[in-house]
Amino acid sequence: MSLSHLIFREIAHRKLSFLLSVVAVAVAALSIVAADLVVRRDAEVTRRIMADKQAQTESAIEEKIALVAAAGADLEDAIRKQMKGLGFNVLILPESQDVSELHLQGSLSETMPESYTERLAGSKIMTVNHLLPTVLKQVRWPEQDLDVVLYGTRGEVPLMHRDLKKPLLDAVAPGQMVVGHAIHQKLGLQVGQAVTFMGQEFTISQLHPERGSSDDVTLWIDLGQAQELLGLQNLVHAILALECECAGDRIAQIRAEIAGILPGTQVIERYSQALARAESRTKAKQVAEESLAAERLAGEEALSRELASRQRLERGHQQLAWVVLPLVLVLAAAAVGLLAYVNVRYRREEIGVLRALGLRTRQVLVVFLGKAVLSGIIGGIAGVLLGMAAGALIGPILDRSEVALSVGLTETIVGTPGFLVTLMLTPVLAIGLATMASWIAAAMAASQDAATILQGE
Amino acid sequence: MLLRFDQVSKTYRGENPVEALREVSFDIDTGMFVAIRGPSGCGKSTLLLTAGTLLAPDHGEVVINGERPYAMSGDARASFRGQQLGFVFQQFHLVPYLNLLDNVLAPTLSLAATPAAVDPGIARDRALELLQQFGLGDRVRHTPAKLSSGERQRCALARALLNRPQLLLADEPTGNLDPENAGLVLQAMRAFAASGGAVLLVTHDDRAAAAADSTFWMSDGKLRQQPHEAVQA
Structure with a gap:
């Protein structure tokens, strides 16, 4: 128990x-x-x-x-193209060139060796991102009896000490022509149409929309062909030096650097355009971030x-x-x-x-x-x-x-x-x-x- | 001397105090079968409970087998009670959910974890022997509800004797029994006294009192010895 x-x-x-x-x-x-x-x-x-x-x-x-990255890239590309149409950050001209001719007539008369471009590209210049040698002259389109600005470009010259960047200005292939808005409107031109300019045959590759600038009365062709037509072999009127961040005090640095490499030249600043471009890019970045x-x-x-x-x-x-x-x-x-x-x-x-x-x-x-x-x-x-x-x-x-x-x-x-x-x-x-x-x-x-x-x- | 009451008094306090025991003195030696008679409310049960170490007196001394239980602690007194005393009640007070064997074995709980602890096997054999002795050998697995009054009282008696107590205290044990069973119980108590124990019986029953060796008469808390012949007459 x-x-x-x-x-x-x-x-x-x-x-x-x-x-x-x-x-x-x-x-x-x-x-x-x-x-x-x-x-x-x-x-x-x-x-x-x-x-x-x-x-x-x-x-x-x-x-x-x-999506934003893709849209941003598209936007940036579009801006790049727009900037090209708006003008350039810096123009390198022969020292003897009267700048008023550019402003008044939209063309240049003084030349400098095209090799300046290679010299500049071969230097270690840090302030310039893109270089484009050009000829730019007001001429008569004899076959159409029309005054135009002839713009010869060969596309971008790569900077030797940099990685290759996407060119800001598309080159125009030999035998092709890009036509400004006022011209193709007046002449009724179409893409793919063959035209004769100063005795040479060209095919129209692109028609620009209206930009409200001298671009509307400009014809773009290959630099070599332009030099030949104008009798300016191995010579250029200007080098377009494109600098994305050229606003502010860095302009003086760009001028000093270019003057050291290309003596006998002058540098014209396109300040407002560069700022607009920078602001646009900043804005694009800001929009994306927002x-x-x-x-x-x-x-x-x-x-x-x-x-x-x-x-x-x-x-x-x-x-x-x-x-x-x-x-x-x-x-x-x-x-x-x-x-x-x-x-x-x-x-x-x-x-x-x-x-x-x-x-x-x-x-x-x-x-x-x-x-x-x-x-x-x-x-x-x-x-x-x-x-x-x-x-x-x-x-x-x-x-x-x-x-x-x-x-x-x-x-x-x-x-x-x-x-x-x-x-x-x-x-x-x-x-x-x-x-x-x-x-x-x-x-x-x-x-x-x-x-x-x-x-x- | 097995039990000694020396000038024991007990008063129940309250609005109407009752002097249940008034300077009661008596002795019981081994081998004695003592009966106490008296009218209801005279203090018989109080005397029995005081002798049973369950009710401390107000005055006087109770000595059992040379020990003074009321000088002990509660637990020590409980163990002492379990080893020295056996109780038989008029109402039997068997545990209803235990079978007869377990009821008889219940007192071994008081010995658990004490020096007097008994081996469970030995205790079981003793319990079965007692149940057999009281004519309940074939009812050991039955619960009290299945027994007659006489069987229950015999079981209660077996339980009271399991721990081989010195003193058996019985309160009207034959009160609810027929003459035959009453005779069996009284006979068992006599046998217990004869075997060297002592019995203190409280009863109204003349026949039960007549079975005792000596008889006391109790009235208003006072005890006086009654000639045995008077009881038998």
Whole structure:
């Protein structure tokens, strides 16, 4: 005969009372586990949603970057072409050239060796990015009886000490001609049409749109052919030195560098045009950056909104848990305590007899607390198992998001160290709850006066 | 001397204080079967519980087998009670969810974790022997609810004797029994006294009192010896 035998026999005798105690403890344990599981599910769902959204946003931004880069490249290219039409940053002219002729007539008369271009390209000049040797002269198109500006260009001369850059000015192939707007409008010319200019045959390769400048009355042909037509073999009127960043104080540096390499030349600055180009590029860059920033901001705002929404939901569930959980624990403790009290009242006679038989106070306590511990163990374990099932069922009901409904979410959480701690601690808490709730009743039983009980009988 | 009451008094406090024991003195030696008679409320049960170390007196001294139980701590007194005393009650007070064997073995709980602890096998054999002795050998697995009153009281008697107590305290043990079973119980108590124990019986039953070696009459908390012949008459 042992106290545990006495406890088990009593439990077997009063099954319903014990079962109700177990259920009360199980409900408490169930609530703890289910609440923790739901809260952890919320956090995991939020983490997954935010990770997905973050990835989507980053992907969208990557796409945007690619789009902006492509658009920026197109824009820059267009600007480059526009800049070409607008003019050049710097013109290198023979020192003897009267600049007023250029401004008044749109043509030049003084020449310098074409080799100056190679000399400049072969130097280590740092301020100039592009070099284009040109001839530029107002002539009569005898076959059409029309005054035009003849522009001979051979395209860009590569700077020897630099990596090859994309040429700013497309070269015109020998035998081809590019025609300004006023000319082709007046003569009704078409692309592909063959024309004769100063006795030579040309095919029209391009017709320029209206630019509102001397370009509208200009014909572009290959430099070599222009030199031949004008009798200027190996001579050029000007070298167009294109400098993207030639605004501000660097002009003086460009002039000084060119003067050191090409003595007997003069440099004319086209300041406003260069600035416009720089501003346009800056603007293009700014537009791209603003677009990206707007995309990023929109993405971040969407993430913030989602996060705030999820946090509201999580807070709601946490607040619910904080309200319901203590209530359930208190009710469960009250139920266990009440059942224990009823049990003690019901076993009053038995307590008196056991004391008369010589059972010590501690042994009477063990008889009642042992039963409580047993109900805590069984209720705790049952509560943990049921709580996991309840949490898995309640979670998707409280959170209808697609991620929350995904398969395997609960299993993921069950495997986390934090939840494992909950699973291990909950039975301990359940035992503690059952023991504490039964303590008063057990103490009452232990303090029963056997004489009073037996006299009462 | 197995039991000595020396000027023992006990008063129940309250709105109407009751002097249950008034300077009660008596001795019981081994081998004696003593009966105490008296009207209801005269203090018989108080005397029995005081002798049973369950109710401390206000004054006087109780000595059992040379020990003063009321000078002991609660737990020590409980162990002492479990080893030295056996109780039989009118209402039997068997534990309803234990079978007869477990009920008889219940007193071994008081010996657990004490120097007097008994080997479970030996205790079981002793319990079965007692149940056999009281004619309950074929009912050991039955719960008290399935027994007659006589069987229950015999079981209670077996329980009281399991730890081989020195003193058996019986409170109206035949009160709910038919004459046949009452005779069996009284016979068993006599046998216990004859074997070297002592019995203190509290009863209204003249026949039970007549079975005793000596009889005391109790009235208003006072005890006086009654001639044995008067009881038998």
